[in-house]
Amino acid sequence: MNPTEIKKLKALLSKPKNIVIVTHWSPDGDAIGSSLGLYNYLVKKAHKVTVITPNDYPSFLGWMKGNKKIIDFQKNESAGKKAVAKAEMIFCLDFNSLKRIDKLGEEVAGSSAVKMIIDHHLQPEDFADYMLHSVAACSTCELIYDFIHHMGDKKMLDKDIANCLYTGIMTDTGSFRFPSTTAKTHLILADLIRAGAENSEIHNRTYDDNTESRLKILGFCLNEKLTVLPEYKTAFFALTAEELDRFQYKKGDTEGVVNYALSIAGIRFAAFMVERDGIIKISFRSKGSFDVNKFSRSHFSGGGHANAAGGMSELSMKKTVAKFMALLPEYKIQLNAKK
Numbered sequence: 001m002n003p004t005e006i007k008k009l010k011a012l013l014s015k016p017k018n019i020v021i022v023t024h025w026s027p028d029g030d031a032i033g034s035s036l037g038l039y040n041y042l043v044k045k046a047h048k049v050t051v052i053t054p055n056d057y058p059s060f061l062g063w064m065k066g067n068k069k070i071i072d073f074q075k076n077e078s079a080g081k082k083a084v085a086k087a088e089m090i091f092c093l094d095f096n097s098l099k100r101i102d103k104l105g106e107e108v109a110g111s112s113a114v115k116m117i118i119d120h121h122l123q124p125e126d127f128a129d130y131m132l133h134s135v136a137a138c139s140t141c142e143l144i145y146d147f148i149h150h151m152g153d154k155k156m157l158d159k160d161i162a163n164c165l166y167t168g169i170m171t172d173t174g175s176f177r178f179p180s181t182t183a184k185t186h187l188i189l190a191d192l193i194r195a196g197a198e199n200s201e202i203h204n205r206t207y208d209d210n211t212e213s214r215l216k217i218l219g220f221c222l223n224e225k226l227t228v229l230p231e232y233k234t235a236f237f238a239l240t241a242e243e244l245d246r247f248q249y250k251k252g253d254t255e256g257v258v259n260y261a262l263s264i265a266g267i268r269f270a271a272f273m274v275e276r277d278g279i280i281k282i283s284f285r286s287k288g289s290f291d292v293n294k295f296s297r298s299h300f301s302g303g304g305h306a307n308a309a310g311g312m313s314e315l316s317m318k319k320t321v322a323k324f325m326a327l328l329p330e331y332k333i334q335l336n337a338k339k
Contacts, residue, residue, distance in 0.1 A: 001132055006150050009130060012089065012114065013151065016046045020087040020113070024095035025102050026281075027057040028255070029206065031094045033168025034118070034140040036066045038091060040160045041148055050083040054102045058252020060209050064167065065160040073104045080104065087113040094140040096124035096303075118143050121304055122293055135305070138180040141168030145188050159196030166197040167206060174259070175203070179307070214253040217244070221257055228264065232328040233335045235261035236271040238321050244274070258283040268335055273313075273320060280313040280320045289339045290331075299327060 001009075021038055023031040035051045042049045043066075051066065055074040061067075073080040084090070084107040096119050098105030108115070115128040120137040132150075137143050145165055148154060169189065173181045176189075193199055221237050228235045237257060247253075258272035262285045269290055272283040282300055284292035285308055292309040296302035300311025313320040328335070 001130075001150060005130055009116075010151060013042075013045065013047070016048065017088040018086045019047050019049045019089045019091065020083050021049065021051045021091045021093060022101055022104060022108060023051075023053055023093045024100045025054045027053050027055075027061075027094075029061060029171025030139045030141055030168035032057055032061045032064065032067075033164045033166075033171070034093045034144045035070075036064045037141060037144050037161050037164035037168065038093065038118075038147070039066045040158075040164065041144075041153070041156060044156055044158075044161075045153075050087075052080045052083060052104060054104045056251050058255055059211075059250070060206055060252060061167070063205050064164050073102075077103070081107055084108060084111050084113075087111060089114045089116070091115075092117045092119070092128060093144075094119055094121075096121040098125065098127060118147060122306070123303070136180075136182075138178070138182065138185050139169045139172035141165040141172070142185065142188060144168075145191075154191075157191065157195035159198070162192040162195040162197035163202060166192045166199060167202050170202065171206065175207075180305075211250055211253065213248045213250055217247045217249065217253050218257060218260075220247065221254075222260060226261065228261075228267070229325075229328065230266065232332055233266060233268040234270070234328060235264050235267045236273065236321075236324070237261060238273040238317055239275065240317050241275040244276070258285050261285075262287065269331075271324065273317065273324070275317050280315065280317055282311040282313065282320075284309045284311060289337065290334055295327075295331070299323070 019042055021035045023035045039049050039051050052071045052073050056072055071080050090108055090111060090113045092115060095101060098109055116130040117124055117128040118132045118140055120135055120140055120143060122135055124133050132143050132147055225237045225239060254274055258270050261270035268287045270285045273280050284296055286292045291306045293303050293306050296309040296311035300313055302309055302311030304310055
């Protein structure tokens with residue numbers, strides 16, 4: 001952001017406003033952490049703030065301050081529409097395209113409110129008045145921290161804001177092990193802990209509060225659903241709706257399963273395909289130079305980061321798996337490259 005934009009935003013936020021915060025479909029830790037981190041900051045500045053998610057999110061993210069006031073657009077469309085209609089400013093967090101917020105995107109596109117994107121995904125669409133965007137950022141929560149700093153309000157960081165931002169940074173960096181974790185990331189974390197972030201408790205709430213169904217699904221995936229293709233340095237899981245029902249699936253139960261495939265020695269490309277609501281949702285992960293953002297954009301109507309992306313398929317699970325496997329020979333040289 002340049003000094004002129006920062007000055008304009010400071011002026012915009014100098015008086016109380018009706019503000020809406022929206023984030024992407026199937027919100028993860030960074031989506032909820034950044035939304036509630038920004039929410040708690042703006043409420044402190046006396047704004048009236050509403051957070052809207054396109055649909056539900058995992059229960060293990062439900063402990064952060066402000067969580068109970070989030071509107072689930074899928075469950076309460078009328079309340080979401082009213083909030084957007086009243087908004088004077090809309091913050092779009094952790095997504096780069098209005099299609100990533102499903103039907104909520106139509107409301108945001110039609111609103112006359114000032115719009116701002118804060119995001120770290122590749123190739124953002126040009127639909128906002130302001131943008132704080134960096135693919136070098138480890139998470140959108142890192143950018144929310146930067147935004148608060150740009151507004152000259154670092155002194156306003158408190159335990160509630162810090163807990164939210166720490167959660168998003170922790171989850172989007174794989175507990176600080178992904179290459180996106182930088183020296184700056186750790187300096188921000190230090191500031192958040194000084195402001196009151198309960199780092200150990202945050203980890204416990206996020207990773208050590210498993211449901212029985214979550215552990216059973218993980219065990220089933222590892223024991224019966226893992227396919228490893230050494231010639232392509234690829235491994236994947238494919239889980240049907242019937243299999244989810246067998247284990248009384250709850251939202252968030254398959255979070256992070258794809259990383260187990262990527263953790264296998266020698267594997268550079270991993271996928272997790274899961275059937276929900278008649279559509280195959282796909283998570284892609286990679287190591288090194290293999291770009292899953294390009295792969296997903298080219299073949300599965302998705303996108304994201306170079307080493308972490310999402311996609312979807314309207315084919316059956318059997319046909320989706322067949323399509324995925326048929327594509328691998330085309331990428332064999334890239335997948336077997338040394339970097």
